[in-house]
Amino acid sequence: MSPDTEQLIEQRVWELGFRMTPQRRLILEAIEDAGEHATFDEILARVRRREAAISQATLYRTLETFSRYRLIHGNELAGGKVYEMVAHNPHHHLMCHRCWRDQKIEEDALASFYQEMASEHGFLVLAEHIVFMGLCRECRETHGDQLGQFQSHPKFRTTALKEEQQ
Ligand SMILES: [Zn+2]
Ligand SMILES: [Zn+2]
Structure with a gap:
């Protein structure tokens, strides 16, 4: 460790x-x-x-x-x-739903959103680790903003297939 x-x-x-x-x-x-x-x-x-x-x-x-x-x-x-x-530096992830590229972003990237939640709802966001699913720049340029059919992450595909076949 x-x-x-x-x-x-x-x-x-x-x-x-x-x-x-x-x-x-x-x-x-x-x-x-x-x-x-x-x-x-x-x-x-x-x-x-x-x-x-x-x-x-x-x-x-x-x-x-x-x-x-x-x-x-x-x-x-x-x-x-x-x-x-848990990481020493809090962060979040942007994960592409099409190519599964994973970009790490600093916690600060959400600071303005957190401030808005606090001022508009009086709510203090305590989110240490969020994975945002979406489409990356390259995939958007190649395929446009269509998500298409929902795909499960490659890590879960074999088990998902097994369950469907049962
Ligand atoms: Zn992480
Ligand atoms: Zn992508």
Whole structure:
């Protein structure tokens, strides 16, 4: 784990009274190693390389717990849910629905929207990690602004197909 992430996690664990166990630590490391936008199956495969006996239910519960303690972000993507370790620098993602290119944007990019929500609705937005789905510049230039048929993210396609065939 990077020293920055390590420090951030330690701070949140300490502040919130979270109980870190060797298994939880191992799962956190697997999420970190999986990189951005890891699916449940990807995390499970990584954890099982080091702790073969872990059940899907245990992993699922642990991911829920991590989300509650804001150690990881769970985001709905086209077709399923992906997880990402909390980052030292808060950011959001712009993800193209056609080519799946992923652009990271700074949290500041939404500052004027946040200010508007505060002044018009008195609402303080606390959003650490948002994935915006849309169309990237290249795809818009090539294909126009038509989304066309909804496609699930390539990471979820094999499972989606299996379910449809059942
Ligand atoms: Zn991210
Ligand atoms: Zn694109």
